[in-house]
Amino acid sequence: MENPYLPYPVRIDDIQIATEDKSLKTFKFVFLNEGDEEKFSYHAGQFAELSIPGIGEIPIGIASSPTEKGFVKFTVFKTGVVTSYLHNMKVGDIMGIRGPLGNWYPWDLLENKNVVIIGGGFAFTTLRSSIVYMLKEENRSKFKNIDVVYGARSPGMLLYRDELYEWEKRDDINMHITVDGTDDPTWKYNTGFVPTIVEEKAPKADKDSYAIVCGPPIMIKFTQPSLEKLGYKPDQIIMSLENRMKCGIGMCGRCNIGKELVCKDGPVFTLEEINKTPKEY
Amino acid sequence: MKVIKIDKNSWTKGIDKSREAYKLFGPVKDKTIVIFKELEQGMFPEMEYTDSVLSAKSVIFPQTEKILGGSLDESIEDHHILKRPDTNYSPRAVLGIRPYDAKAIQLVKLNFDTEDYRDPYWCDAYEATTFIGLAINEPSAFDFSTLTDTGPFGEEGLDILLVDCKEEYLAKVLTDKGETFLKASGFEESANTKPSLKTIKALQSKAEKAITSKIDSSKIKDKTILELYEAPFWDDLAFSCINCGTCTYVCPTCWCFDIQDETRGKTCSRFRNWDTCMDPLFTMHGSGHNPRGEKTQRVRQRFMHKLKYFLDKYDKGIMCVGCGRCVKHCPVNIDIREVCNTMNSYEKQE
Ligand SMILES: Cc1cc2nc3c(=O)[nH]c(=O)nc-3n(C[C@H](O)[C@H](O)[C@H](O)COP(=O)(O)OP(=O)(O)OC[C@H]3O[C@@H](n4cnc5c(N)ncnc54)[C@H](O)[C@@H]3O)c2cc1C
Ligand code: SF4
Ligand code: SF4
Ligand code: FES
Numbered sequence: 341m342e343n344p345y346l347p348y349p350v351r352i353d354d355i356q357i358a359t360e361d362k363s364l365k366t367f368k369f370v371f372l373n374e375g376d377e378e379k380f381s382y383h384a385g386q387f388a389e390l391s392i393p394g395i396g397e398i399p400i401g402i403a404s405s406p407t408e409k410g411f412v413k414f415t416v417f418k419t420g421v422v423t424s425y426l427h428n429m430k431v432g433d434i435m436g437i438r439g440p441l442g443n444w445y446p447w448d449l450l451e452n453k454n455v456v457i458i459g460g461g462f463a464f465t466t467l468r469s470s471i472v473y474m475l476k477e478e479n480r481s482k483f484k485n486i487d488v489v490y491g492a493r494s495p496g497m498l499l500y501r502d503e504l505y506e507w508e509k510r511d512d513i514n515m516h517i518t519v520d521g522t523d524d525p526t527w528k529y530n531t532g533f534v535p536t537i538v539e540e541k542a543p544k545a546d547k548d549s550y551a552i553v554c555g556p557p558i559m560i561k562f563t564q565p566s567l568e569k570l571g572y573k574p575d576q577i578i579m580s581l582e583n584r585m586k587c588g589i590g591m592c593g594r595c596n597i598g599k600e601l602v603c604k605d606g607p608v609f610t611l612e613e614i615n616k617t618p619k620e621y
Numbered sequence: 622m623k624v625i626k627i628d629k630n631s632w633t634k635g636i637d638k639s640r641e642a643y644k645l646f647g648p649v650k651d652k653t654i655v656i657f658k659e660l661e662q663g664m665f666p667e668m669e670y671t672d673s674v675l676s677a678k679s680v681i682f683p684q685t686e687k688i689l690g691g692s693l694d695e696s697i698e699d700h701h702i703l704k705r706p707d708t709n710y711s712p713r714a715v716l717g718i719r720p721y722d723a724k725a726i727q728l729v730k731l732n733f734d735t736e737d738y739r740d741p742y743w744c745d746a747y748e749a750t751t752f753i754g755l756a757i758n759e760p761s762a763f764d765f766s767t768l769t770d771t772g773p774f775g776e777e778g779l780d781i782l783l784v785d786c787k788e789e790y791l792a793k794v795l796t797d798k799g800e801t802f803l804k805a806s807g808f809e810e811s812a813n814t815k816p817s818l819k820t821i822k823a824l825q826s827k828a829e830k831a832i833t834s835k836i837d838s839s840k841i842k843d844k845t846i847l848e849l850y851e852a853p854f855w856d857d858l859a860f861s862c863i864n865c866g867t868c869t870y871v872c873p874t875c876w877c878f879d880i881q882d883e884t885r886g887k888t889c890s891r892f893r894n895w896d897t898c899m900d901p902l903f904t905m906h907g908s909g910h911n912p913r914g915e916k917t918q919r920v921r922q923r924f925m926h927k928l929k930y931f932l933d934k935y936d937k938g939i940m941c942v943g944c945g946r947c948v949k950h951c952p953v954n955i956d957i958r959e960v961c962n963t964m965n966s967y968e969k970q971e
């Protein structure tokens with residue numbers, strides 16, 4: 341068995357500013373060693389530890405999709421020691437990636453189902469991975485209707501804007517983009533908080549419907565009643581949690597909710613599972 | 622069962638002989654307290670102590686340990702690429718470990734040696750180690766190990782159990798690893814098995830009888846996690862706690878750790894350090910949000926982890942071996958025996 345603490349060496353291949361306030365950047369990495377990309381093969385919904393030698397490690401959701409080859413992508417919000425350092429790094433710099441870690445959205449279960457994806461703020465990274473994965477030609481037929489509700493404070497704070505507007509044009513995915521508010525008179529999408537838009541625009545649930553929800557705790561909290569009104573049962577609501585992490589492999593003991601370790605038994609849980617554990621997230 | 626007789630007059634000579642093949646660890650006096658340390662030439666284990674303040678867990682899981690290292694010097698080839706340091710995992714032996722501490726290492730193994738991941742630092746150290754236990758003839762008032770599936774003469778996790786019989790030690794040889802150590806030390810005089818086992822048995826029952834604490838965890842498994850988590854007694858139990866973390870550092874079954882990077886000049890190292898769930902930083906997000914920001918939440922986490930989550934997760938009993946260290950060293954007298962009994966007898970009011 342390999343040393344699970346040893347990161348794969350990677351090079352920063354591209355850095356893009358992701359939001360108008362520059363608080364988020366998208367980093368594209370390529371593996372330095374042949375064969376490592378294959379060893380890193382992942383599913384949409386997993387995360388990795390970005391490892392900066394001498395600075396530290398941070399758990400970040402994988403934003404690229406398993407269907408995109410040759411690189412891995414992460415979108416990082418600048419907040420503390422490691423994320424601030426990363427924001428100042430340059431293309432060409434060498435660092436590490438450890439993973440893939442955690443479980444993923446239940447893709448087998450979601451086959452032949454209607455899926456509604458609900459995201460808020462910058463917790464859209466693994467949802468982007470999921471959408472790209474589902475829309476890939478060979479995968480699209482595996483799913484029934486796909487709806488997406490995604491909201492941010494303002495248009496400039498939406499992640500992956502170019503892709504959002506592309507998806508908006510397609511007829512095999514229903515996009516419901518929203519912002520809390522905007523002074524842009526040409527804004528042609530929704531205005532309002534995510535829970536409200538969910539209630540108005542998301543499809544009603546039947547037994548073949550699932551919702552995937554990712555966002556700040558407050559959004560998650562207020563989205564639950566909206567989904568309940570639409571008929572989603574706790575086992576049809578899938579969530580991804582973010583707890584403070586270090587090891588990412590279930591050993592350092594800090595990320596637990598009850599007996600579940602979010603890094604290893606999660607980060608993806610159904611609401612039904614979460615309802616059985618202490619709400620320490 | 623083979624029993625070897627070790628005359629105390631030949632003890633230090635045997636220990637010195639064993640150094641040719643083993644790196645030794647054992648209990649030593651450090652100022653006024655007893656802790657486990659590497660025994661350099663000329664150092665011998667303190668065999669008369671009752672309780673060491675820190676357990677022997679550090680032999681396998683050091684308080685701070687370098688796990689990766691590398692160079693930040695861009696002029697050299699592998700700069701910014703981390704590698705595992707060359708740690709010496711040649712055979713080591715820990716002398717005089719108490720039975721409850723040996724059992725604790727077996728419980729901690731469930732965390733570090735799993736189907737999905739193997740922690741190479743912990744596992745390599747574990748595999749290199751021979752565990753030479755010392756039975757407790759006179760348990761302290763804090764010891765409640767008989768109630769946690771181990772006891773003062775417990776053998777689980779040991780390769781040899783030494784029993785102090787005044788002029789000599791009787792050594793119960795429990796594994797091949799143990800046998801190899803005794804050979805390497807020149808301790809080869811067989812004792813007459815039957816009578817020596819009888820002597821040991823007598824000392825054992827005397828020691829076990831000396832433990833009078835009452836703790837009962839038998840009913841905890843029948844209650845749900847949420848029932849106990851939501852019970853009304855946590856604020857009261859946590860009231861006097863000052864979150865010093867002592868209980869977690871002294872505990873042989875506490876394994877939580879932090880990972881931190883350090884840079885000196887152009888050299889960087891990644892360390893892992895013991896951490897404590899009693900510290901609010903343990904769970905604090907970058908945003909400032911903290912799922913266990915309140916003291917009560919952290920005290921509850923410690924006891925729920927030890928007495929309920931661990932029990933439910935592994936079905937190997939509770940994550941406490943009854944050494945009594947946390948009880949003895951808590952500055953405000955928070956007592957896991959009382960907490961356990963409170964949890965065990967709790968009935969949810971409908
Ligand atoms: C499964 C998962 C997926 C995530 N995905 C993303 C993502 O796609 N984009 C993004 O910007 N952020 C993501 N985060 C949050 C991100 O990990 C934290 O913002 C980041 O660790 C803060 O690190 P820092 O060193 O800058 O902050 P500091 O406050 O200096 O934190 C110090 C250390 O504490 C730990 N830590 C602090 N906050 C968190 C936190 N919220 N979650 C986990 N560990 C933390 C890290 O080890 C960090 O290095 C995710 C977190 C988890 C658990
Ligand atoms: S030793 Fe006592 S006071 Fe200190 S953290 Fe533990 S329970 Fe609280
Ligand atoms: S919880 Fe207390 S009594 Fe139990 S093993 Fe840990 S330190 Fe010893
Ligand atoms: S991050 Fe270490 S146990 Fe989950």
